[in-house]
Amino acid sequence: QVQLVESGGGSVQSGGSLRLSCAASGYTYSTSCMGWFRQAPGKEREWVALWSSNGGTGYADAVKGRFTISRHNTKNTLDLQMNSLKPEDTAMYYCAADASRYYSECYERLRNLSFRNWGHGTQVTVSS
Numbered sequence: 001q002v003q004l005v006e007s008g009g010g011s012v013q014s015g016g017s018l019r020l021s022c023a024a025s026g027y028t029y030s031t032s033c034m035g036w037f038r039q040a041p042g043k044e045r046e047w048v049a050l051w052s053s054n055g056g057t058g059y060a061d062a063v064k065g066r067f068t069i070s071r072h073n074t075k076n077t078l079d080l081q082m083n084s085l086k087p088e089d090t091a092m093y094y095c096a097a098d099a100s101r102y103y104s105e106c107y108e109r110l111r112n113l114s115f116r117n118w119g120h121g122t123q124v125t126v127s128s
Contacts, residue, residue: 006095
C-alpha cells in the first residue's frame with residue numbers, strides 16, 4: 001500500500017504558474033510508474049503527465065510544452081511544474097502510483113487509469 005498526498009494547488013490568473021507536489025509513503029517500491037491526472041466538473045478524469053523509472057516521461061497534448069513532471073527519489077516526491085496556465089487547466093489534480101516493469105506497461109496504466117494507489121487531489125483554479 002502506498003499513501004499519496006498532493007499539495008501546491010491554488011488559484012492563479014491565466015498565464016501564471018503553479019507547482020504541485022505529491023508525497024509518497026508506505027510501500028514506495030510500488031512507485032516505479034507515477035502519473036498526474038485531472039478532473040474538471042462534469043468531465044471524465046484524464047491523464048496529464050507520466051513518469052516511469054523505465055523510460056522517462058510523457059505528456060498529454062494539451063499540456064505539452066507547458067507542464068514538466070519530475071521525480072525526487074530521495075524525498076519520494078513527484079512534482080508537476082505548470083507554466084502558462086489557462087482557464088481550461090482548471091480541475092482537481094490527482095497523483096497516482098503503481099508498479100510497472102516497462103514504460104509501455106506504465107503508459108497502458110495511464111491510458112486505462114488502472115492505478116491501485118491514488119491521492120485525494122488538490123484543486124487548481126485558473127481565472128481569465
